[in-house]
Amino acid sequence: MNVSPDRPSRFASNEALNRALSTRLRPGQASAWTASLAFAWRGVLKIKHIPEQLIDVTMTPILFTLMFTYLFGGALAGSPTEYLQFLLPGILVMTVLFSTVYSGVTINTDVTKGVSDRFRSLPVWSSAPLVGSVLADSVRYLMAALVGLSFGMLLGFRPEGGVIGVVAGLSLLLVFAFSLSWVFTTMGLWMKTPNAVMNLGFMAMFPLTFMSNVFVEPETMPGWLEWWVNVNPVSSLATAMRAFMHGTFNLGQVITVLLASAAFTGVFAPLTLYLYRNKV
Amino acid sequence: MQSNPNTELAIEAHGLIKHFGGTKAVNGVDLLVPRGMVYGVLGPNGAGKTTTIRMLSTLLKPDGGHAWVMGHDLVRDVGAVRGCVSLTGQYASVDEDLTGRENLVLLARLLGYSRRASKERSAELLEAFDLADAARRQVRTYSGGMRRRLDIAASIVVTPDLIFLDEPTTGLDPRSRNQVWDIVRALVAGGTTVLLTTQYLDEADQLADRIAVIDHGKVIAEGTGGELKASVGSGALHLRLKNPALLLQAEGILTAVLNAPVVAEADPATLMARLADTSKATDALAALSQAGIELEQFSLGQPSLDEVFLALTGHPAESEEKIGEQQ
Known part of the structure; x- marks a missing residue:
């Protein structure tokens, strides 16, 4: 370190600064895939650095599981353990779908904080930040689902479909969550603040998840509600999940879920990409 | 094109x-x-x-x-x-x-x-x-x-x-x-x-x-x-009077000696004049002293952004809402 008496060196070493600046290395462009993976890595780091988000979305379903199983389980299905077999696949649906809201929150934060400015001025595939973040979100969804599943099994949930049934059910759930997260990324690019996205997102999730067959079958509900519960894709997803986890296969509902996923992705993924490139 | x-x-x-x-x-x-x-x-x-x-x-x-x-x-x-x-x-x-x-x-x-x-x-x-x-x-x-x-x-x-x-x-x-x-x-x-x-x-x-x-x-x-x-003038003379009541009189003297616009600042006892030629500042100070106007403080400064703006546009560099950031 060379510190002259009249002008103290402000840096650990000005030579280090000059050396760093004199590198005119241009390693060449990152491919679309490398760039998307780099962004996915960023998303996974965020899970590590802000575990609150994960805890947030897993705590509520855990509380619901406990409450519904032990308070209403006996009355609804004869015994808490029996009810849990019905409830848990639906609770997993709820857990994961609630966490899709954070896809919108994340993207809105990037835009409002100016991080996306830098990404967009880089010579990489312009949709890579979005694709990467949605990939990382899938990791988060899987983690949330696994926490919920482990907790359920601790309470006595026993999936008769075995590992294959569970994997099939979770895969279908992830497909639907992936498609739904595009709805929230669109919302995230539309709205002004991360908080607004979170509030509106959760508000939209309530009728989607509660007014479904996650907790009870709709037969005893008033006609209009029964109608909604039956057309709600979340009900189809919950039914299909239950079937997979209990060792059967409900083709009709699986197709319904896949169609709904295709529709959400088909409309909202292009909309998100369009807004990302043009609006912000 | x-x-x-x-x-x-x-x-x-x-x-x-x-x-x-x-x-x-x-x-x-x-x-x-x-x-x-x-x-x-x-x-x-x-x-x-x-x-x-x-x-x-x-x-x-x-x-x-x-x-x-x-x-x-x-x-x-x-x-x-x-x-x-x-x-x-x-x-x-x-x-x-x-x-x-x-x-x-x-x-x-x-x-x-x-x-x-x-x-x-x-x-x-x-x-x-x-x-x-x-x-x-x-x-x-x-x-x-x-x-x-x-x-x-x-x-x-x-x-x-x-x-x-x-x-x-x-x-x-x-x-x-x-x-x-x-x-x-x-x-x-x-x-x-x-x-x-x-x-x-x-x-x-x-x-x-x-x-x-x-x-x-x-x-x-x-x-x-x-x-x-140079387009603004080489500097600005800032004055602070001991007696604010003499402000108008001081303004008159400065305008005459410097042959330049004099601006009253927010503080009622201060004046600012842009100079084309800094050597005139001493003349101005002498003229004020002869007229019995005592100064509490004076400074000859580089033109500020505000002064550049005033000179170039005729209006001060006001703070507006940031247009670009809202997008």
Whole structure:
């Protein structure tokens, strides 16, 4: 370190600064895939650095599981353990779908904080930040689902479909969550603040998840509600999940879920990409 | 319209226009920025500085006009422009949730470095920008100066031919500001062209080889710092009277002696006069003393941005809402 008496060196070493600046290395462009993976890595780091988000979305379903199983389980299905077999696949649906809201929150934060400015001025595939973040979100969804599943099994949930049934059910759930997260990324690019996205997102999730067959079958509900519960894709997803986890296969509902996923992705993924490139 | 860019220029822009709804954020900006120098864009909030930079760095599409950046057409050759320029926005555009090191590794990966080379380059930059100790801390714990340094480090993971720095020292303490100034000087020494925006005449004067003054979305003056100041007069005389009641009388004497407009300042006992010739200041002081007007304080200062604006536009550099940031 060379510190002259009249002008103290402000840096650990000005030579280090000059050396760093004199590198005119241009390693060449990152491919679309490398760039998307780099962004996915960023998303996974965020899970590590802000575990609150994960805890947030897993705590509520855990509380619901406990409450519904032990308070209403006996009355609804004869015994808490029996009810849990019905409830848990639906609770997993709820857990994961609630966490899709954070896809919108994340993207809105990037835009409002100016991080996306830098990404967009880089010579990489312009949709890579979005694709990467949605990939990382899938990791988060899987983690949330696994926490919920482990907790359920601790309470006595026993999936008769075995590992294959569970994997099939979770895969279908992830497909639907992936498609739904595009709805929230669109919302995230539309709205002004991360908080607004979170509030509106959760508000939209309530009728989607509660007014479904996650907790009870709709037969005893008033006609209009029964109608909604039956057309709600979340009900189809919950039914299909239950079937997979209990060792059967409900083709009709699986197709319904896949169609709904295709529709959400088909409309909202292009909309998100369009807004990302043009609006912000 | 010209069809060939001048290869001596880092930026050649003619009549750039950007409107947001009814607001003309940028209303016909012309810029000729020679390669290898620091070029300052000076102007108050809302003048159109940020919008201009966002257009030149391909983040916003111009509504009109034409520009070449490092010889590439700004609109038709976006990819090539992105490949050789780098932007440091007004708000540190680094990810607060990640650590300083992770931020740099991410950018290095995106710019095509291998895993291993990304780590080496990040370590080198963290060392150079005096951030090695904070490398493994989340950026949200950084001070304003550290954040700004990381932001600039992130912009030079691949040393760009041209770097845009949008108000790089706004909100920094003097020590951090000096660090940023050192970085800017080192960048230019390394061969990078720097375009920086600032609200401070002093900063433009210290760093920039040439300065463009922007107001209401237009370049209203361009030249070296010396040329700009000469256009304003060589300085301003600030006076503070012992007896505010004599203000009008003092104003009369000053106007007569200096043959220049005298402005009353917010403080009722102070006056400011712009000077074409600083030697006249002594005459003015003598005249006041003869008239029995006692002074509490006087100073002969460099013209401030406000004075430059007053001289160039006839209105002070008011603080408007930042038009560019709302987009």
